[in-house]
Amino acid sequence: MKMTPVEQLFQAFDETTQILQEELSCTYLDALGETGENFFHGKVIQEEVSELSKKRLTKHCEAFAPEKYNKETIRKAYQLAILKGMQQNVQPNHQMTPDAVGLFVSYLVGKFTKNQKDFTVLDPAVGTGNLLFTILNQLSEQEINASGVEIDETLLALAYSGANLQEHPVQFYNQDSLEPLFIDPVDVVVSDLPVGYYPNDVRAADYELKADQGHSYAHHLFIEQSVRHTKDGGYLFFIVPNNIFVTEEAPKLNQYLKSSTHIQGMVQLPLSMFKSEAAAKSILLLQKKKEGIEAPKKALLVQLPKLSNFEATHSVVQQIDAWFETEKNFL
Known part of the structure; x- marks a missing residue:
């Protein structure tokens, strides 16, 4: 079944976040913030990432371009990734407006x-x-x-x-x-x-x-x-x-x-x-x-x-x- 643009983008955010979470030994939400920066800059900006992971991350970062997606698609995909992170590490003040x-x-x-x-x-x-x-x-x-x-x-x-x-x-x-x-x-x-x-x-x-x-x-x-x-x-x-x-x-x-x-x-x-x-x-x-x-x-x-x-x-x-x-x- 063909994925929607939101699903495609969520998958890209999710995969890269999991790689960074492991590489940086941090929470999913912290890694997601780093992933967002990488996608925005079109390259991996964390120096402590291994060469193998860097290659995998770079492929995703270079494939992303804001003009490929409308703003709501980006917001929803990013929101889904945040919700996934919040489920893993629930804190009462980490709530998102529906x-x-x-x-x-x-x-x-x-x-x-x-x-x-x-x-x-x-x-x-x-x-x-x-x-x-x-x-x-x-x-x-x-x-x-x-x-x-x-x-x-x-x-x-x-x-x-x-x-x-x-x-x-x-x-x-x-x-x-x-x-x-x-x-x-x-x-x-x-x-x-x-x-x-x-x-x-x-x-x-x-x-x-x-x-x-x-x-x-x-x-x-x-x-x-x-x-x-x-x-x-x-x-x-x-x-x-x-x-x-x-x-x-x-x-x-x-x-x-x-x-x-x-x-x-x-x-x-x-x-x-x-x-x-x-x-x-x-x-x-x-x-x-x-x-x-x-x-x-x-x-x-x-x-x-x-x-x-x-x-x-x-x-x-x-x-x-x-x-x-x-x-x-x-x-």
Whole structure:
């Protein structure tokens, strides 16, 4: 059976990654980042690789050319290799935004920015870059200046290689996103927020959303940091836990969002995407306040059906389109 371009490219990434993993005595994910660099440069750049392995790797590197594949094919093949690596070495913070979610966030970002030929975007928890690359690939008609922040060096190396392979000029920063960021305010923030407690209480003390006692919620602090780094009138798209507004810290978050942003809406993702109802997530849509901009009369509140159910999904998309028609005076 003939392989698809995604399968062919995944196989090339996988074979070369396994060779490098053995040669460099490292994890699959670290080796994949190195493989991405080799494919991008068209040659083997690791000096410690044996001559025999070098020949095998070079053959694959020379066969790859970005123009042979569209950007989405490269992203999907690279994503498959990352998923394989994550299964071998599972860590709770090594999670990837599912494709269907990335595509839906891209659709929403496109709706809110449709009148902008160009804009700046920041992902403060960029991980492997999959969510950001999905948006850049889907909104290719617009000129997007993108930045990403990530504290985990392995994930950042994968994001860097992925950006090179897809020819996206993304600016990456390797740091804790809750430390001061040397990034100018952006038009759009997108993020699949890291959920849990933030261990650095001294740093958390700089935030309005710090907990009164004990560790603060990292995802709350990320929201506040993101709002700080968004231009007045800019939009924020967060993937958040469904229970974000019912925890003990929720009243403080509610108060903060009311004073700093207009809540545009919340899109609940299909429960079938998650292992349990407790793990389910939504997309929270915010706009930073700006003089002259009013809140929508009615926030967009929808629940996405199983995305394989075409009719039900189409019906929800029509609902969203109708909301934009009614509320477009705020755009």
